[in-house]
Amino acid sequence: MKNNIDIYLFHRGEHRKTYDFLGVHYSEEKTIFRTWAPNAKKIELVGDFNNWIGVPMVKINNEGIWEVEVKNVRKLDRYKYKIESQKGLVQYKSDPYGIYSEKRPNTASVVYKIEDFLWKDKKWMGKKHFSKDKPLNIYEVHLGSWKQKENREFLNYKELAKELVKYVKSMNYNCVEILPINEHPLDDSWGYQGTGFFSTTSRYGTPEDFMYFVNYLHCNEIGVILDWVPGHFCKDEHGLYLFDGTPTYEYSWDLLRENHEWGTANFDFSRNEVRSFLISNALYWLKEFHIDGLRVDAVANIIYLDYGKKSHPNLKNEYGENINLSGINFLRELNRVIKKEVPRAITIAEESTAWYGVTKLENENGLGFDYKWNMGWMNDTLSYIKEDPIFRGGNHKKLTFPMLYAYSENYILPFSHDEVVHGKKSLINKIPGTLEEKLGNLKALYGYMITQPGKKLQFMGNEFAHYLEWRFYEELEWKITKEAPGKYIKRFVKDLNKIYLKEKALWEKDSSWDGFQWIDGNNESTSVISYYRKGKKIEDDLIIIINFSGVNWEKYRIGVNKKIKYKEILNSNKNIYGGHDEGNKNIYFSEKVGWHGFHYSIELMIPAFSVFILKGEY
Structure with a gap:
């Protein structure tokens, strides 16, 4: 029966x-x-x-x-x-x-049977940790190249768990996101071209070893998000491709089936058995392995019939549009089922287009995700930081324009693995100038990221200014954390992350327009921006000032809304961060001098390429 x-x-x-x-x-x-x-x-x-x-x-x-x-x-x-x-x-x-x-x-x-695993994360599993009014600071990790043994062998899941927890907690991240760990034949694919969707890759150990990994992170209050790839699969002969000699898991029509950009085959979302396969697979990781969320890769490839393809008159749905209706229905069903069966879990869309409603509910014509990567913000921000500071004034809107749509979806701001491979350069090497100028700019960039609306994601190595592009076949250059600029950036990111986790204004109103207020976003001539981040209580509000120019502004005045004392809780120019301690006053008293439309103001010395965070004392 x-x-x-x-x-x-x-x-x-x-x-x-x-x-x-x-x-x-x-x-x-x-x-x-x-x-x-x-x-x-x-x-x-x-x-x-x-x-x-x-x-x-x-x-x-x-x-x-x-x-x-x-x-x-x-x-x-x-x-x-x-x-x-x-x-x-x-x-x-x-x-x-x-x-x-x-x-x-x-x-x-x-042949395998998972033995009864003794989970010890009941306390963690009883809560939803990453809702919209809570902090989410993600450390993105490729397990095979984060750290390796001396002979370049992989660490196993248990070894990785202990090493990662120690490091992630010290750096004040509260979640890790793991590049795909389903079985895959080619290391170069980083797991994104899978063959065994239910098979925990044997590169790093057994399924129970991976359970140990998740359990250990949970017991140390670190969440685990899994990169999940339901859009396509690799075409190796032993895998899903033409499984019974005919298209089985993939589309039968070659125009829909073949993903030439990645050399893969696209799943057929119109087929009932494929939906059973994929949604069961999502629940498998969330339920059996206690994963806290799925970052769904390449959503655009699922929702558009012609994504990555040359135009073709037949790549249209019944309404004459390029929208894949079965793909849309699959994503909505996926999110609906997860919210019902695993309400503690979150889903994140890596969606690279301007599709509206990715994080809206299905009854609002949305896809039902909890979060979406803000690729527009990432592209504009990195484009800006690559500019010679002399010319940044002409590109000032790349900093300010993203605020026009910052609350249109529930966003995560990502500096991911995709930005530091394939000739794109590491983050520090995207920035022009001397090593000292690169260091200052990188701190300003990270200060901007942490204090903007949206949750956060940093790829491993970014946090200590990894100089080389990411190489999946060797471990990170840990030696540079002992020397400049690596040790300075690492210390800065550690302290910046601590402020993010502590200060409610940086996440409590992430989905509300009243969580942000410009002080001055239009000063193109100085390349200085200033703004408020606001919490539910006024005493939690923060002031952020960032100087993206190479000029020290000796007497820079900004408007404030109260006649109170303001305490400096971050100054990126401190010598512990590789700076010169310029502008380090610690305490500022507002004056009854109207400025920027406010009744009061304070005057600061703003060093080149620096970020300040101030908090009022009520």
């Missing part, structure tokens, strides 16, 4: 735990293997347990579910499905629902 219900839900696109039905189900007495291959002529199970001599599988329904029961199977035995197509083509496929795999370059699935 249970199988009949599973089959029914799977083919309707409504099965939420397909991994409990399909794939391998091991016990010492017997092991059951099931897969979905609707157009296969014949399937045999091959593996260590039968000397790789095929055992026929039986097709148990007309829609293509195949099954076999085998005795004398041992845990860690390798296996594949030998699939013969209707045209006689024979392929050896790994298990789409396999939960463990051989370490690359080998490609077999591995």
Whole structure:
């Protein structure tokens, strides 16, 4: 009876735990293997347990579910499905629902049963930690290249857990985001071209080892977000591509199927079984591994029929638009199901276009995500910081324009891995000038990021001015954290992050227009901007002043709204951050001198390439 219900839900696109039905189900007495291959002529199970001599599988329904029961199977035995197509083509496929795999370059699935894991994160799991009125400061990590052993071997999940917690807590991040850890054949893809969507990559250990990783971070009050790729998959022969000899998980029409930009195949979201596969996979990570959220990669590739493609008159929906209606419905269903079944979890869209309503609710014609990466802010900001300071006045709107749409979605401000690879240069090397000027500019850039509306994400290495572009095959240059400018930037980011976590004005009203007020956003001639960030209580308000010019402004006056004392809680020009201690007064008294439309004002010395944060004492 249970199988009949599973089959029914799977083919309707409504099965939420397909991994409990399909794939391998091991016990010492017997092991059951099931897969979905609707157009296969014949399937045999091959593996260590039968000397790789095929055992026929039986097709148990007309829609293509195949099954076999085998005795004398041992845990860690390798296996594949030998699939013969209707045209006689024979392929050896790994298990789409396999939960463990051989370490690359080998490609077999591995018989595995996750033993009862003793979770100790009940206190953490009982709360939703990253809602809109709470701080979210994400450290983005590629596990294989954050740190390595001396012989360049990977650290395992357990070793990574202890090293990461120690570092992340010391740097005042409260969440890590991990580049995809589903099984993938090529290190160069960083996990974004997967074959085993339910298989925790064996590069760093077992599924239980990854559970230990998540549990350890939770017990130390660090959240874990997983980069998740439901849009496309790699075309390696052992994977999902043409699984039964015909398009199965992918679109049958080559214009929709083939993703030439990435050399991958796009999932067919109109197919019920594919939706069961993908939504079950999302819930698998959130429920079974206690993941706190999913960052959904390449959402634009899901919502546009012609994304990354040459124009074609047939790449239109029934209304004559380039919108992928089945992709839209999939994303809405995904977010609806997650909010119902895992309400503590968040979903984040990496969506690179101006699509409206990514973080709006479905009844508002939205997609239902909790957050969206603000790619417009990132592109404008990095374009501005690359400019020679002499010419920044002419590009001043790149700093101020993003505020016009800052509250149109619930945003995360990202400086991600994508910005420090493929010839784009590391962040510090995007900036012109001498090393000292680069250092000052980078501090100003980070001060601007942390104090703007929106949650935060920094890729590993950014926090200590990693000089080289990110290289996935070797660990970060940790040695530069002991010398200038690395040690200065690291100390600055550590203190800046601490202020972010502590100061409510920087996150309490992230989704409200009254959480921000310009003091002066129009001073193109000085390249200085100043603004308020506001909390729910006036005593939490902060004043931010940032000088993006190479000029020391000796007597720079800004308007303020109260006649009180203001305390300096951050000055990027302190010598502990590699500065010269200029402008470091600590305390400022406002005067009854009207300025910038306010009744009061204060006067400061603003050094070149510096950021100040002030807080009133009431």
